[in-house]
Amino acid sequence: MLRALLGKSALFVFLLVVLLGQALAQDWIRTGTNRGAPVRLAVPDFKAATTEPQTAPLNTTFNQTLWNDLDNSGIFEMVAKSFYPLQNPGSPNEVKLDAWGNPPPNASMLAFGNLGVTNGKLAVQGWLFDAKNTASPQVLGKQYQEAATNDNARLIAHRFADEIIFRLGGGIPGIAESRIFYISSRNGHKEVWVMDYDGAGQQQLTHLNSIALSPRISPDNSRVAFSGLSNDSWQILMYSMDLGRLVSFQRFPGGNYSPAWSSDGTKLAFSSSMRSGDPEIFTVDATGANPKRLTSFKGSDVSPVWNPKTNGQIAWVSGRNGLPQIFLMDADGSNVQQITSEGYAVSPSWSPNGLLLTFAWRRHYGPGAPGGQDIYIMNIATHEFVQLTHDAGVNDFPSWSPDGRHIVFQSTRTGSEQIWTMLADGTHQQQLTRDGKNSMPNWSVK
Amino acid sequence: MNRKRSLVVIVGTLALLMAVSGCKKPTPPPVVKTPPPEVKPVTATLSANPGSIERGQQATLTWSTENATDVTLQGQKVDPSGSQSVSPTQSTDYHLVAQGPGGAKEATARVTVAAAAQPPANNTPTPTEEELFNQNVQDVFFDYDSAQLRSDAQQQLQHAAQVINQHPNWRIQIEGNCDERGSTEYNLTLGEERANAAKQALAQAGVSADRLKTISYGKEKPVCTQSTEDCWQRNRRDHFTLQH
Numbered sequence: 257m258l259r260a261l262l263g264k265s266a267l268f269v270f271l272l273v274v275l276l277g278q279a280l281a282q283d284w285i286r287t288g289t290n291r292g293a294p295v296r297l298a299v300p301d302f303k304a305a306t307t308e309p310q311t312a313p314l315n316t317t318f319n320q321t322l323w324n325d326l327d328n329s330g331i332f333e334m335v336a337k338s339f340y341p342l343q344n345p346g347s348p349n350e351v352k353l354d355a356w357g358n359p360p361p362n363a364s365m366l367a368f369g370n371l372g373v374t375n376g377k378l379a380v381q382g383w384l385f386d387a388k389n390t391a392s393p394q395v396l397g398k399q400y401q402e403a404a405t406n407d408n409a410r411l412i413a414h415r416f417a418d419e420i421i422f423r424l425g426g427g428i429p430g431i432a433e434s435r436i437f438y439i440s441s442r443n444g445h446k447e448v449w450v451m452d453y454d455g456a457g458q459q460q461l462t463h464l465n466s467i468a469l470s471p472r473i474s475p476d477n478s479r480v481a482f483s484g485l486s487n488d489s490w491q492i493l494m495y496s497m498d499l500g501r502l503v504s505f506q507r508f509p510g511g512n513y514s515p516a517w518s519s520d521g522t523k524l525a526f527s528s529s530m531r532s533g534d535p536e537i538f539t540v541d542a543t544g545a546n547p548k549r550l551t552s553f554k555g556s557d558v559s560p561v562w563n564p565k566t567n568g569q570i571a572w573v574s575g576r577n578g579l580p581q582i583f584l585m586d587a588d589g590s591n592v593q594q595i596t597s598e599g600y601a602v603s604p605s606w607s608p609n610g611l612l613l614t615f616a617w618r619r620h621y622g623p624g625a626p627g628g629q630d631i632y633i634m635n636i637a638t639h640e641f642v643q644l645t646h647d648a649g650v651n652d653f654p655s656w657s658p659d660g661r662h663i664v665f666q667s668t669r670t671g672s673e674q675i676w677t678m679l680a681d682g683t684h685q686q687q688l689t690r691d692g693k694n695s696m697p698n699w700s701v702k
Numbered sequence: 703m704n705r706k707r708s709l710v711v712i713v714g715t716l717a718l719l720m721a722v723s724g725c726k727k728p729t730p731p732p733v734v735k736t737p738p739p740e741v742k743p744v745t746a747t748l749s750a751n752p753g754s755i756e757r758g759q760q761a762t763l764t765w766s767t768e769n770a771t772d773v774t775l776q777g778q779k780v781d782p783s784g785s786q787s788v789s790p791t792q793s794t795d796y797h798l799v800a801q802g803p804g805g806a807k808e809a810t811a812r813v814t815v816a817a818a819a820q821p822p823a824n825n826t827p828t829p830t831e832e833e834l835f836n837q838n839v840q841d842v843f844f845d846y847d848s849a850q851l852r853s854d855a856q857q858q859l860q861h862a863a864q865v866i867n868q869h870p871n872w873r874i875q876i877e878g879n880c881d882e883r884g885s886t887e888y889n890l891t892l893g894e895e896r897a898n899a900a901k902q903a904l905a906q907a908g909v910s911a912d913r914l915k916t917i918s919y920g921k922e923k924p925v926c927t928q929s930t931e932d933c934w935q936r937n938r939r940d941h942f943t944l945q946h
Contacts, residue, residue, distance in 0.1 A: 446922075467922050470887060483890075488875075488917060490890070511894045511918050514887045527891055533898050533916070535891035556891035573888055579847055580888050602885035616885065652885055696886065 295424055297332040298339075298356055298363035298387070299323055302380070303346030305372030310404050314378055315371045317409040324454055325417030325432040326367070328686075330661050330679040331425045335363050346370035348383060348394065357387035364388060365395070367420055371409075378404040382416045384423065396423055410456065421659075431659045435700045437461075437471040437480055438675055442692025448482055448495060453657070453677075453699070455688030461495055462502070468493075470514045474521050474542075475701045479503070481515040481524060492526055492544070506544025511535065517542075519564035519701065525550075525572075527558040537572055539587070550589035556580065559603055562587070564701070565610025571595070571636075573602050582615055584636065595634065605655045605663075607680075608701075611635060614644075614654040614663055614680075631665050633680065644682035655699045656680075664688075664697040742769040746800035748809035750788075754816065760789045761813045763796055770800035770807070790815055792833075835872065835944045838865040842900060844938040847884070849895035851903055855940075859900060862942070863907030873945040876900050878918045881934035882927070886920060893918030900940045915945070 301319045304311050327334050339360040345351040345368045356366045369382035384396035398416055402408035411433075418430030431453055440449040443460065448471045451458040462468050466485040473480050477497060484493040492512045494505040510529030517524060521542060528538045530547065537550045537557045551557045555576035563569040568587050573580045580602050582595040595601075599619040606613060613636055618629040629650045634641040645651045649669030656663055657677075664677045670687065673695045678685040748765040755761050766783040767773050773782050775798050780786075788796070790813055798809040816837050829837070839862040842855035851859070866872055878897030880889040897916035905911045926933040 469890075469922075488915075490918070511890065511916075513890050527887075529894055529898075533894075533901075535894055556888060556895060558891045559885075559887045573885075575847075575888070575892065580885070600884065602888050 294331055294333040296335055296362060296364045297326060297367065297420075297424075298335040298361050298365070299326060299367045300337070300340050300344040302368070302382070303344055303370040305346065305370040305379070305381075306374055308373040310373040310378075311371065314373060314404060314406065314409040317406050318371055318380065318413045321410045321413035321454075322367070322417055325414060325430070326420065328454065328662075328677075328684070329417070329421045329425065329430060330684060331421065332365075335361050344368065347381070348385075348397075351385060351393075353385065353387055353390050353393055356385075357390075365420075365424065367416075369416075373404045376404050378402050378408055378412070380412050380416070384420050396420065407457070410452075414452075425659075428659050428661075429702075431657050431662065434658055434702065435473075435477075436655075436664055436675070436688070436697050437473050437700070438689075438694055438697040439469060439471060440689070440692055440694045442694070448480055449694075451688065455675075455686075458689070458691075462493075464493075470696055472515050472517055472698050473497075473700045474517050475519055476521055477700055477702065481505075481517065483513045483515065483526075492524070506540070508547070514559045516561045518562045518567045520567060523562075523567075525560035525562060525570055527556075527560065537570065537589075550585065550587075551592075561604050561606055563610045564606050564608055569610075571604040571606065571613055573604065579621060582613065582634075595636065595639065600629070603653045607633075607656050608658060608660045611637070614656060616652040616654065616665075631663065631682075633663075642682075644678065644680075645685075646682075653696045655697055657699045658702050662699075664699050666695045666697060741802075741804040743804045744769050744800050744802040744807045746770065746773075746798055746807035746809045748775075748796060748798040748811045750796065750811040750813045753812065754814040755789075756816050757791060758789065760787045762787055763811060763813075765798050765809065767798075767800040767807070769804050770802040772801040774799050788813065793837075831869070831872075832944060834865070834869075835942075838862055839874070839942045839944075841939045841941050843935060844896055844940075846881070846934070846938065847892065849878075849892060849899050851899050855900075856903060859903040860907055863904050863909050866904065866909050866913075867907075873913050873915070874904075875915045875917060875943045875945055876904075877923075877941045877943065878916065879923060879925075879937055879939050879941065880921045881937045882921050882924060882929065883934065884921075886922075890918050890920035893920045896938075896940050900942075 302315055304315055326332055341355040356363045364387055366385045366387045371380045380400045382398050385393040386395055396419055398419060400412040414432035417432045421430035434453045435450050436453055437450050439446050445465050446467045447460055448462040448468050449458060449460050464484050468482050468484045471480050471482040480495040482493055483490055490511040490513055491507050492505055492515050494503050496503045508528055508530040513527040515524050515526040523539050525539045527535045529535045534554060535556050535558055536552060537560045538547050540547045553576045557574050560570050560572040569584060570587055571582060571584050574583045579600045582601045582604050583592060584595055585592045599617055599621045601615055601617045604613050604615040612633050614633045616629055617632045620627050630643055630645040631651045631654045632641050632643050649667045651665055651667045654663045654665040661680055662677055663680055666673050667676050673693045674687055675689045675694045675697045676685055676687050745768040750761050750763050752761055762785055764785040770782055773780055793814045796811045800807045842858050876897040878893030880893050897918055901914045901916050904914060924937045926936055
């Protein structure tokens, strides 16, 4: 048995790797994403504070969203509601801490509060109590007020969940307000769509009526770069989230694919055949000016991604040695190294801390070869890797969440391409899309 | 010269053909609930020799069927087995339908007609530029994950280049395509390399590069969607279109 610690300096992504069996068998690897036991968190439904007819449905939305956000975070053991005392506290003076801190709930932490609608305004009060600290239990107390809509009930739940996750999750901001950009062909053409991180609020952005691929949201959430078929050529196109429409961007000769933002938003890397006719990796300023060619080797070069911690390295996919493999180079094109050396490896994405890559890999290639195309993560310093999906369709286009705890990806396991999320240890796999075909997810950076 | 096209045999669905059979026969068997257990299945084959002719030449269609009571070729009733000479003026799909108590079977054979070196008769219409282009600049196919031109593709492109050079007004788009396997982004660049390979070969054979435009469709525009080697091969191709 081998135990290896990946990403020592990562605050959270702390992977305990246990190889079961010898390397010649398919490597089934277990990972845990936690230091010690997860926090036992009890979240009774918020109490209705008013009798307005809107209160009950908004409270239902709020309670479901809050519970899902906290459960999805991967850092809590959610105490099942069947263990809760009969009375849900709506405010601190209604809390009987002993009843929550002792068995059967035996909660370490308690999140509770109340929600009411008055004159079209939705008001929420929420608290986080340390159930074991009877002397000074309050960790957090928050108040929110927004127009009384279902979306705002979700928004407030997301914000309160993120506050709790920030406090109890090592100071890493939660992702409940992050979004996922993706491609959907449910209306007939492949277009860029966006949804909340939990799959809610799916919304079409572009209307090219041709083919849109590879959407990548800018670090400040203002623009989506993507590759689109425009006037009979593949161009890097730009959609403004602020203006709600396409904005002009430099056109280049040849085919231009798979844009990627540097994490400071000043540069884009992409694949282009603008010079030689052969697809190579280029970088340009965010305006599209100053194209610089980084690779020059016969064979496909595509899918570049910047190390978000340093912007000093780019990982990408190259077919220069035959089947596509993951490569790494400095952002000026020097120090090229090959990261994978077997099978078919594509679609790299960096972890926010810059230490790990996730990518899609068919490790054994050829007729009758075992295994499928699965999502892996690899420590770029040691090249140790962990397989996250097993025996479930063709999996591709993993993209890391801003907190480093989650990965979104596409999978055909239900029979058609759909978007799924999971914790970065491969657990908690959840399907987000169901209408039409959905692919190429890209998680916003915040 | 023209590549001989492989024969395509289309197997219709049993349900559809039973319905057709039921329409034509005065006393249809109870086809829906329980098909008669002892009925022998209908078979049908159809071939054309040669599969590719020049205008004015003849090809022979040969067919055979088993257990069929009603056999039609191009809608005309024919013997259960036989042969027939044809002389189509343009590429034609011949369609054989055999029906019997055991169901129905279809078979198709194509006779591809190329422009004759010298038109045999004055009243034969000359092919349009589009027809000439489609007859002489045909799809070339690739091996898996490869953008290398195979020897059959090189021969096709040599021939295509000769014809293109005779038509200096032609401007051509070369469209690289891939099969459904593998990653969307990687396949876009692979398709681009495939288009490029044909462009280089045509340029080396004397076609001016500024008449040739390349584009990749990756795996976005498949001609078939089955997960079979046959379909994958049909999609791993360069397609050529005449630009107007």
